[in-house]
Amino acid sequence: MTTAPLSGSRAQLEDAATQWAALAPRLAARGRVRLSPDGGRNYPRRGERRITAQLPSQPAAVLLYDDNGCAPCLVLDLDTSSGGHDAVERDFRSLSGLLSRSGAVWFSDSSPSLGRHVYVPLAEPLPLADARALVSRLALLHPTLDPLPLASIASGCVRPPGAWHRSGGHQLLDQPLEAAVATFARPTTPRALAALGDLLPPAPAPHVDQDADALPDRLTPLRGYNEPDQDFQHIARTGDGWQDRYATPSEARQAVLWACVASGWALVDVVRRLEDGTWSGLASLYARYAPTQRRRSVLRDWNNALRHERQRREQPRKESVRVRPTSALKSQRGQAPGTVNQQVREWLTAVDLLLAPGTDLALRATLYALAEAAVLTDSLTVEHGNRSLAIALGVDQRTVGRALKQLLAEPADRALIDLVEPAAGTRANVYQLTIPPLLQPACAAKPWRRGRIHAVRPVFRELGLSAAFVYAALEQAETARGGRDIAASARLGVTATYEALQVLSTHGLATRTPAGWVLGDASLTQLAEAWGIVEEIRAQIARYREERRAWWAWLNRRAPLSLVRDESSPATPPPELGWIPEPPPDDDDESALEILERILGGHVIEQRTA
Known part of the structure; x- marks a missing residue:
């Protein structure tokens, strides 16, 4: 409109x-x-x-x-x-x-x-x-x-x-x-x-629970868990969501610090987020203190949380603690240029050669999501449903479906993917990444793409796909570059590129120098945390999980699940998990597919043998 x-x-x-x-x-x-x-x-x-x-x-x-x-x-x-x-x-x-x-x-x-x-x-x-x-x-x-x-x-x-x-x-x-x-x-x-x-009507008096139990001395944080539950992180980030659970701001901030202690965090982890604006919500709960007294107040509450957690752990337990089994994420960091890795990078060269500026950005992003999945699975054959790709891109699954349909309709001399096996039962479509024969010599001759291969990193759910492609172009550049050069590399129009550079610059992700544009110093991970994007991904995963369970139930009413699933797959939908998730890896490039692995506690589906 x-x-x-x-x-x-x-x-x-x-x-x-x-x-x-x-x-x-x-x-x-x-x-x-x-x-x-x-x-x-x-x-x-x-x-x-x-x-x-x-x-x-x-x-x-x-x-x-x-x-x-x-x-x-x-x-x-x-x-x-x-x-x-x-x-x-x-x-x-x-x-x-x-x-x-x-x-x-x-x-x-x-x-x-x-x-x-x-x-x-x-x-x-x-x-x-x-x-x-x-x-x-x-x-x-x-x-x-x-x-x-x-x-x-x-x-x-x-x-x-x-x-x-x-x-x-x-x-x-x-x-x-x-x-x-x-x-x-x-x-x-x-x-x-x-x-x-x-002069105003009084607010309802909050109910305050009295708890005068003696607490033990300071305790070194234990390393049982890895990060606070998302409910506590939501309070810390937004200052919202505590009113229904806690009577006062003091109780809310104490609960957040306890969650940090229970997760094995150090005080410096909290102070850094308070002072760099990542946890402005928690900072607002300390706003009654003068700036010179704020750190002292945080330290006091931190010590109280340590004592409380020590006491809780020393008490006899009636139930066992649920610990999620985890496995290391598959990462491209330091990966040797093996056969699949090289072929995926050559395939992306074909993507860039075929897709002219003005191509639907969701279609381009879908191709990059398939490339990331291929590298993570070490296979040019990718079995990913529309919902998994939608999580990687931060879009609706129908958008992914339209993009895949358009890609599969391309003639043979422009086809970048091939449908190897259609979806059946609980199995998703299986796609093969292909390079049109006429482009193969040019793709093999071009230098490999530098760095990791990404779909759409979580922060660009907020900043948009144009910003994602411009940021990727800056990552590929070895020196400062002008706006028109970046537009050509990002395969975007000049106006869209300058608008994206303005967005990136606003958040410290791009910097303009006398010689041209370069990457900024801002952290993608910190921005995603401050904006609650992992929380948004969790909500999308939860919604798709429920839709998938409904689909499984529909199938089960018509045929045993063993007939539509591999025997190695679970016969029933997975139960809800109550674990505290792992923290993001130290590198700044965690993708939505890797967040999906981390949140669900699984891994990307490997290539299926015939």
Whole structure:
């Protein structure tokens, strides 16, 4: 669907640009802004940029939480969709009266849709839990107040003054610009914020369990498990999801640290994630402490977690601990250029020769997923279902199905895969990677592709396939390269390449130097962890697992599973696993296929003998 063209008078545009330049950088807690690719409906992470004083030419929203999980400005969004313009104006009058009576300092703007944003700059940034609780209490009195802008550290954002609106106008101030700018010089104090809380309905008192058991001394972390359960990592990363399990933020952060201790982590593992922004949710649970006291508080809680874990392990156990048997992941690191490895790299040369710029990126990515699977199984014959390939690519299985159907329909002189054996029962299609005969000499003569072979690494689920191919092109480059050279190597258009470079640069994955573009210093693994992408992969795997079980049940009602499965395969679907997963490997290139192996505790299906 195309978006309506942005419009507005020249005078309004000039006012909007001035307001953006003066206020948007002040409101952007992380110095970041997200551009909307669909005219203001959504603000995905792949549209994230470093904010500048220049007004973007499309709807844009600033992120409201800093790297410590705190909001430097309380932003209240009154939305006409919850009652219309009259309801918004009624709530605005009530809200402005409460803010003025409490001594808070604020300013506001209006949108073309007649909604309003109220901005309350804070002398002390407000942690996620406190900001969310305050907004919830305000919403009890103001039905049009939308809590979403301050509901999430990762995605909490709002269009600032001057920003384009989806209807074509701008967010414009209700007060003179000088008055709005002045609020940042005299922000709302904690006393005024407390006075505002006194004017609101009380929040339900949480139930706090009392536990005064004596704890033993500090204990060196045990190495029984490898990483905290994903529920605890979700709390640490987002600051969300603890309210239904723990009565207070203190209990929630203590639980996260206990999970780290039980997993054999060292304190430095936690501190690093707190200080580099990976665990901004956990940082927000410590925001009540001054920065100089935060490490001391973390150390105290860490010691408590160590004592608790030691006591738990010293107590007699009534049940055994479930430990998942694991095997080493198949890795391309340090792999000798054996026959299959060489043939796969030559096959990828054929892929690049045949697929011109403008080819469907999902189709290209599917081919790279088959290449990665071939290297992992050491076989040019790959038995992978659409769902397994979808996990490797971060797309829906129907997208993979369409791509494979298109590839199999190619004429013989362009065929890159051949269907060796169609799917039957619980067995997936078996594909053979093939190089068209006319291309074989050229593929054999070209230098091998450097480095590991990847499908789509997890972080590019968020940043997009164009960014994935551009990043791969930078990996292959031995020196800095210009944008057009990168476009040719990535087999993308020049415009798409520069847009992808901007996305990569925003997240530290690409750097522009005087000589050209080079890889950035940011870690793919750290970004994937901070954005919760492994959690997303787990959810996709769980959904596909249930679909697969339903398929097995359907087959079993019509024929014994032994007739449709190899005798070496289990006769019943695998049970749910309750283990704590292994950590990612030390290298920064773990793929979704390898995450699939790690999460499921298995390995990629080997080549099947006839």
